[in-house]
Amino acid sequence: MPANLPPQYFETEKKLKTAATAEEKIAILEELLAIIPKHKGTEKIQAMLKTKMSKLKSATQKKTATAKHGPSRKIRKSGAGQVVVVGAPNAGKSMLIQSLTGINLQVSNYPFTTLEPLPVMMKFKNIQIQLVDTPPVSPDYMETWYPDIIRVADASLIVIDLSVTQPNPVETLQSIFDILKAKRIEFIRDDQERPSEIGWCYKKTLIGANKNDSPLAAENLDALKKNLGSNYKCLSISAQTSDGLEDLKNSIYSMLNIIRVYSKIPGKKADLNDPFTLPVGSTVMDMARTVHKDFSLKLKFARIWGKNAYDGQRVNRNHVLEDEDIIELHI
Numbered sequence: 001m002p003a004n005l006p007p008q009y010f011e012t013e014k015k016l017k018t019a020a021t022a023e024e025k026i027a028i029l030e031e032l033l034a035i036i037p038k039h040k041g042t043e044k045i046q047a048m049l050k051t052k053m054s055k056l057k058s059a060t061q062k063k064t065a066t067a068k069h070g071p072s073r074k075i076r077k078s079g080a081g082q083v084v085v086v087g088a089p090n091a092g093k094s095m096l097i098q099s100l101t102g103i104n105l106q107v108s109n110y111p112f113t114t115l116e117p118l119p120v121m122m123k124f125k126n127i128q129i130q131l132v133d134t135p136p137v138s139p140d141y142m143e144t145w146y147p148d149i150i151r152v153a154d155a156s157l158i159v160i161d162l163s164v165t166q167p168n169p170v171e172t173l174q175s176i177f178d179i180l181k182a183k184r185i186e187f188i189r190d191d192q193e194r195p196s197e198i199g200w201c202y203k204k205t206l207i208g209a210n211k212n213d214s215p216l217a218a219e220n221l222d223a224l225k226k227n228l229g230s231n232y233k234c235l236s237i238s239a240q241t242s243d244g245l246e247d248l249k250n251s252i253y254s255m256l257n258i259i260r261v262y263s264k265i266p267g268k269k270a271d272l273n274d275p276f277t278l279p280v281g282s283t284v285m286d287m288a289r290t291v292h293k294d295f296s297l298k299l300k301f302a303r304i305w306g307k308n309a310y311d312g313q314r315v316n317r318n319h320v321l322e323d324e325d326i327i328e329l330h331i
């Protein structure tokens with residue numbers, strides 16, 4: 001069937017070639033769809049116009065979405081937990097991550113050295129914990145994607161510089177809290193239960209009071225600890241001398257609230273170098289699900305070697321696991 005398009009259609013279609021923006025093109029396409037006679041002969045052209053229009057619309061929507069929120073910087077999680085390292089310019093975040101992991105990062109004595117988030121794996125006992133180095137938090141400037149880096153992390157470590165007095169550590173920490181509170185992120189003590197309030201993100205955190213090797217450190221640390229009271233766990237550390245870093249590693253691990261469990265095949269020894277990590281409170285069934293989704297369906301019982309059981313004890317799927325349990329799954 002011929003389309004029999006009216007002359008007005010061709011006039012309007014010409015404008016499409018010269019339209020500069022997607023919005024203009026969408027308006028012209030709408031006009032064309034209004035003009036085009038609605039019968040079987042024009043069905044293909046109508047469909048083509050609609051497809052063109054929806055492509056243009058979704059492209060402009062995507063553009064406004066990124067313009068509003070800026071490009072995102074998603075860090076793919078890896079290892080037993082992701083801990084974001086937060087702090088003011090020059091606090092020593094990058095140097096600390098370097099000392100904790102042995103991986104060289106950009107460190108310098110001028111502020112805003114780190115401009116992009118960077119994940120670095122930290123070995124702890126027989127697991128890996130992912131630390132994320134970040135650009136500094138400052139009242140002058142913050143990237144639009146920055147709050148999301150904190151939101152998605154499992155926990156955080158705020159690094160505070162004990163070597164400076166202006167601003168002093170108490171003021172710096174307060175300013176970090178305020179800047180992120182404005183983004184609906186509140187830091188809570190590492191061992192505190194997360195409150196659940198819609199629209200708010202509560203992030204467990206440790207405070208790493210860094211540069212404890214510097215002349216003003218003792219006085220600053222005293223004031224900071226007095227100010228924090230029991231609201232946050234604050235560790236005195238030095239990224240430069242490595243003082244306090246073993247304690248810090250242990251505290252990071254505890255903050256993640258995880259256990260390490262080992263899988264054992266009947267008749268064989270467990271591989272103690274390669275644990276599964278699960279949230280505290282996980283059961284035999286949770287472990288089975290982690291090992292393989294088929295296991296959880298077929299699981300009959302498990303045998304366990306560990307703290308809260310005698311060797312090889314038979315337990316059911318709801319048995320709660322402890323750190324370093326060895327599990328033999330029977331299907």
Ligand SMILES: Nc1nc2c(ncn2[C@@H]2O[C@H](COP(=O)(O)OP(=O)(O)OP(=O)(O)O)[C@@H](O)[C@H]2O)c(=O)[nH]1
Nearest residue numbers: 090091092093094095108109112113114136239240
């Ligand atoms: N004395 C002393 N200096 C340190 C320590 N940790 C870091 N520094 C110094 O502090 C400066 C800043 O260190 P960075 O690790 O680059 O600090 P940052 O927090 O990553 O800085 P930005 O990336 O700009 O946010 C450097 O000159 C480091 O050598 C420490 O424990 N003691």
Ligand SMILES: [Mg+2]
Nearest residue numbers: 093094113114
């Ligand atoms: Mg840095």
